[in-house]
Amino acid sequence: DAGITQSPRHKVTETGTPVTLRCHQTENHRYMYWYRQDPGHGLRLIHYSYGVKDTDKGEVSDGYSVSRSKTEDFLLTLESATSSQTSVYFCAISGTGLDEKLFFGSGTQLSVL
Amino acid sequence: QQQVKQSPQSLIVQKGGISIINCAYENTAFDYFPWYQQFPGKGPALLIAIRPDVSEKKEGRFTISFNKSAKQFSLHIMDSQPGDSATYFCAASMGWGAQKLVFGQGTRLTINP
Numbered sequence: 001d002a003g004i005t006q007s008p009r010h011k012v013t014e015t016g017t018p019v020t021l022r023c024h025q026t027e028n029h030r031y032m033y034w035y036r037q038d039p040g041h042g043l044r045l046i047h048y049s050y051g052v053k054d055t056d057k058g059e060v061s062d063g064y065s066v067s068r069s070k071t072e073d074f075l076l077t078l079e080s081a082t083s084s085q086t087s088v089y090f091c092a093i094s095g096t097g098l099d100e101k102l103f104f105g106s107g108t109q110l111s112v113l
Numbered sequence: 114q115q116q117v118k119q120s121p122q123s124l125i126v127q128k129g130g131i132s133i134i135n136c137a138y139e140n141t142a143f144d145y146f147p148w149y150q151q152f153p154g155k156g157p158a159l160l161i162a163i164r165p166d167v168s169e170k171k172e173g174r175f176t177i178s179f180n181k182s183a184k185q186f187s188l189h190i191m192d193s194q195p196g197d198s199a200t201y202f203c204a205a206s207m208g209w210g211a212q213k214l215v216f217g218q219g220t221r222l223t224i225n226p
Contacts, residue, residue: 004156031210031211033211033212033213040218041218042117042119042202042217042219043157043202043214043216044216045214048211048213050211056211058213090156090157092156094211094212096210098209100212101159101162101212102157102159102212102214104156104157104158105156106155107155107156
């Protein structure tokens with residue numbers, strides 16, 4: 001998966017608890033993304049980063065925050081998890097050229113009970 | 114609001130047949146249209162992509178047909194094989210830099226041997 005590691009791969013948590021998902025890349029790519037995948041919705045962009053400490057919101061950012069303190073790491077935090085955030089979360093990376101492809105990680109299955 | 118609409122949701126094709134998946138978009142600012150393939154338990158992977166300055170792009174058994182005036186594009190898989198059984202997503206984005214892809218809902222393709 002193009003040098004992308006997501007952790008944890010699976011997590012079960014309770015409503016109201018904070019959760020942090022981690023994405024680590026070894027490709028030194030500038031752009032990093034967090035998507036969520038839900039049946040009937042495809043993949044939807046949560047947040048993305050265009051450099052260290054530079055982030056922006058995506059289509060479904062409410063209830064999520066992100067941080068990028070190093071080029072290789074991009075963290076997604078659910079401050080207070082809700083059942084509607086049960087989903088599969090994918091991290092992706094891309095470079096700076098024209099039509100740069102997104103490389104996706106293997107995903108994190110998150111269940112909020 | 115779904116900016117990229119994909120159909121059908123599921124598709125069953127006999128081995129050796131042609132698989133066709135369709136997408137329609139709304140935002141005329143989109144200028145990059147990739148297709149992603151996803152196997153169970155894996156992240157999506159880029160299959161083929163097209164820009165609107167051409168009407169067709171072919172890579173092996175996979176072809177994208179693009180109709181700019183109708184704001185539609187489609188994926189054709191010739192000589193479909195059981196190994197092609199996967200979920201396919203169309204997507205669209207605009208501009209340079211961050212590939213903030215907007216995905217369709219996905220099509221689960223099954224190729225019967």
